[in-house]
Each structure stands twice: as C-alpha cells, then as structure tokens.
Amino acid sequence: MTRYCISLVNGDGIGPELANSGQILLEKIGDYSGIKFDIVNVEAGDNALIKYNKALPDFSFDNIKKSDACLKAPVGEHAADVILVLRRYFDLYANIRPAKSYPNVKSLNPSVDLVIVRENTEDVYLGWEFSIGDDVVIGLRLTTAEASRKIAEYAFEEALRRDAKKSVVCVHKSNVMRVGDAMFSKISKDIAEKYPNVEFSESYVDACAMNLIRNPEKFDVVLTTNLFGDILSDEAAQVVGGLGLAPAGNIGKNLCSYL
Numbered sequence: 574m575t576r577y578c579i580s581l582v583n584g585d586g587i588g589p590e591l592a593n594s595g596q597i598l599l600e601k602i603g604d605y606s607g608i609k610f611d612i613v614n615v616e617a618g619d620n621a622l623i624k625y626n627k628a629l630p631d632f633s634f635d636n637i638k639k640s641d642a643c644l645k646a647p648v649g650e651h652a653a654d655v656i657l658v659l660r661r662y663f664d665l666y667a668n669i670r671p672a673k674s675y676p677n678v679k680s681l682n683p684s685v686d687l688v689i690v691r692e693n694t695e696d697v698y699l700g701w702e703f704s705i706g707d708d709v710v711i712g713l714r715l716t717t718a719e720a721s722r723k724i725a726e727y728a729f730e731e732a733l734r735r736d737a738k739k740s741v742v743c744v745h746k747s748n749v750m751r752v753g754d755a756m757f758s759k760i761s762k763d764i765a766e767k768y769p770n771v772e773f774s775e776s777y778v779d780a781c782a783m784n785l786i787r788n789p790e791k792f793d794v795v796l797t798t799n800l801f802g803d804i805l806s807d808e809a810a811q812v813v814g815g816l817g818l819a820p821a822g823n824i825g826k827n828l829c830s831y832l
Contacts, residue, residue, distance in 0.1 A: 576609045580640035585618040588646035617655045618648030628654035665823035667727045668693040670806035678814045687792040690728040691802025698799050716753035725764040728796035732771045737793050740772035744781045744797035
C-alpha cells in the first residue's frame with residue numbers, strides 16, 4: 574500500500590466546493606485501490622487574510638512544506654500572495670495546462686488534445702513594477718537561460734510521454750522582444766536538437782492565439798513563457814468547453830501543486 578500526504582487548500586468563492594469534490598475523489602481512489610491519502614486542510618487566500626492578516630499564514634505554509642503534494646482550489650484577489658509564493662519557494666518551474674475535447678461537451682473541435690507547458694517562475698509575474706511620479710510606471714521582465722532551458726527540456730520530455738503527435742511549438746514574440754524572447758527561442762532550438770523524434774516549430778504568440786481558434790487539433794505541446802502561457806491556456810480551455818474543464822499542475826522536482 575502506498576500512502577501520500579496531501580495538503581488541500583480550500584480557497585475562496587467556488588474554491589471550497591471544488592476542494593470538497595477533489596477530496597471526495599481522493600477518498601474514492603483510496604477506497605478502491607492500494608493508494609491512500611492523508612488529507613490536511615489548509616487555509617489560504619482572501620478568507621485567511623481576513624482571519625490571520627496573511628493570505629498564506631505560516632502554519633498553512635508549514636503544512637504544505639510537510640506534504641507530498643498540494644491540491645489547491647481557486648483563491649480570490651490575493652492569489653499572487655499564495656500561488657506565486659509557492660511557485661518560487663518550491664521552484665515549481667513548470668505550469669502544465671492540458672486541454673482536451675471530451676464526448677458530449679460542446680467545443681470548437683472534437684479532436685483537440687494539447688498541453689501548454691508554461692515557464693512558471695519568471696517574466697513580468699515577478700511583480701517588479703515601479704512608479705515614477707504619478708503618471709509613469711516601469712515594469713521589468715526577467716528571462717534567464719537556466720529557467721528557459723528547464724522548461725524547454727520539460728516540454729520535449731512531455732511530448733515523448735504523450736501518445737500523440739510528438740511535436741513541440743515554441744511560442745514567443747522575438748520579433749519585438751529581441752533579447753529575452755530571442756534567447757528563449759534559441760535555447761528551445763538547441764534543446765530540440767537533442768530530441769530528433771520530436772517535431773519542432775516556432776510561432777509568434779499572436780499567430781498562435783489565432784491558430785488555437787482556427788486549427789486547435791493541430792497542436793500537441795505548446796512551449797511558452799509565463800505571461801503568454803497564462804493567456805493561451807485560458808484560451809485553449811475555452812476551445813474545449815471552458816475553464817471548468819482545464820486542470821493545471823505546478824510541477825517541480827520535489828513538490829507539485831494541482832488545480
């Protein structure tokens with residue numbers, strides 16, 4: 574028998590309802606298999622901020638650190654104070670967002686089966702914004718070779734794991750962001766040479782957004798940066814029926830967090 578400790582973040586809004594459904598599923602898995610779960614309920618989000626003056630209280634963070642995985646329901650306006658902290662602390666560098674058409678669910682195309690592999694620790698989501706006077710804000714965007722390489726390798730390994738087309742498209746905007754995205758593109762091409770059995774291509778993010786509507790069935794693995802991945806994954810979710818059909822995983826080497 575295998576036993577795992579799961580920290581369950583109940584979240585805000587519809588979060589507790591979703592968390593409860595997740596807990597029921599885990600309990601059913603335990604009832605009918607040799608995999609058992611010890612579920613620890615964790616408070617985090619807007620309600621936790623009201624009660625404890627902190628969106629991710631220290632005791633909640635400690636419980637997550639002790640667990641094998643964290644199952645997180647949606648949190649409200651202070652999501653950044655929860656999920657971004659977890660991503661950075663545990664180096665959950667890969668945000669994995671599958672989108673798949675299912676029978677009897679209305680979608681734009683019945684043959685969609687893709688996954689977006691999104692870099693999860695850098696880009697503008699670091700929140701490095703600075704006001705200059707009252708009328709100007711400067712935002713900084715971080716891109717490093719190390720993070721770009723890690724997410725590219727994950728994307729190609731994901732393509733090999735999937736029983737699908739075995740293709741990776743690297744999505745960026747290097748014609749405008751000629752330094753950071755150009756590096757992301759180059760590293761992805763370098764990694765592609767190590768995977769001769771995986772078809773590699775590139776796309777500008779605006780063209781990718783268009784083609785996710787026009788030809789979503791042609792995509793397999795989409796490799797992209799943090800901001801672009803956040804936008805494209807919600808678009809892909811709507812293509813197959815809506816956000817309620819769009820699971821997400823924040824994956825690192827030592828811990829994972831799932832939505």
